[in-house]
Amino acid sequence: MSVLVVTGGHPFQAGPWVELWDAVAADGGFDVEHVPQPDALDRITPGAEHIDAVVFYDMPGLTFTGDPSAPLELTAPPGGFLDGLRQMLRDGIGMVFMHHAVASWPASEEFAELVGGRFHYQPGSLRGTAYPDSGYAFDITHTVEVLDAEHPICAGLPASFELTDELYRFPVFDDSVTPLMRTTYDVDGPGFYSADLAIRGERNSDRGWSHPPGSDLVAWTRDVEGGRLAYLQFGDGPVTYADPTFRTVLGNAVAWAVSG
Numbered sequence: 001m002s003v004l005v006v007t008g009g010h011p012f013q014a015g016p017w018v019e020l021w022d023a024v025a026a027d028g029g030f031d032v033e034h035v036p037q038p039d040a041l042d043r044i045t046p047g048a049e050h051i052d053a054v055v056f057y058d059m060p061g062l063t064f065t066g067d068p069s070a071p072l073e074l075t076a077p078p079g080g081f082l083d084g085l086r087q088m089l090r091d092g093i094g095m096v097f098m099h100h101a102v103a104s105w106p107a108s109e110e111f112a113e114l115v116g117g118r119f120h121y122q123p124g125s126l127r128g129t130a131y132p133d134s135g136y137a138f139d140i141t142h143t144v145e146v147l148d149a150e151h152p153i154c155a156g157l158p159a160s161f162e163l164t165d166e167l168y169r170f171p172v173f174d175d176s177v178t179p180l181m182r183t184t185y186d187v188d189g190p191g192f193y194s195a196d197l198a199i200r201g202e203r204n205s206d207r208g209w210s211h212p213p214g215s216d217l218v219a220w221t222r223d224v225e226g227g228r229l230a231y232l233q234f235g236d237g238p239v240t241y242a243d244p245t246f247r248t249v250l251g252n253a254v255a256w257a258v259s260g
Helices: 016-030 081-090 099-104 110-113 193-197 244-258
Strands: 002-008 031-036 053-058 062-064 070-074 096-100 124-126 129-132 134-145 159-169 179-184 217-222 227-232
Touching: 002 016, 016 031, 016 244, 031 129, 053 099, 070 129, 081 227, 096 099, 096 244, 099 227, 110 134, 110 217, 110 227, 134 193, 159 244, 193 227, 227 244
Parallel strands: 002 031, 002 053, 053 096, 096 227
Antiparallel strands: 062 070, 124 129, 134 159, 134 179, 179 217, 217 227
């Protein structure tokens, strides 16, 4: 089984990331190829040979300028790219989107519909509703509850488990996803910070910021074109990468995706 792991557009610690995938691949019997953006765009196409699943840990479609007055430049997906993703799903190539990948392609509402939600670095609109920028909270130790113990992604998991990771406050299309796991952490409580202020140089600040109620879902699936697509909010950095339960979830998600 061949798995394409796509990165780029968001910083991460490469050494622990590769070690994570070496372990997950060995346990699951996968062959893993790491491809960064934008090179990955040439590989994520219908008819791609020797790819059974794609794991997205990238964040294309936005560029941080470093200018506090205009901190973000947006680009739309290349022509045909989203149609290509749908065709790959029809062809049985499963997809797993992880953590910050939910912020990808903010100029495209179609991408948000595909994945099941969007993290906004700046205010935006989804389904006709105006949203402020999303919230983030680093290094939160929280309890995750399994909602569907029978699903293959949840295989071997306890009814609940503890994880230390970054959490988001952002819109999720709860009516369009199949929930797998939720956090018991108060995602509408204090301790979340403004993404927009962060990219303007005011990190870990909620000055003047508020957000409507978010979603407590941290893992879900979607049936897209008859194919298999999963989103896992987990995976901010090395602490999470090393967590054995997280590794089980990730390995299960890839195994489920390649079996489509």
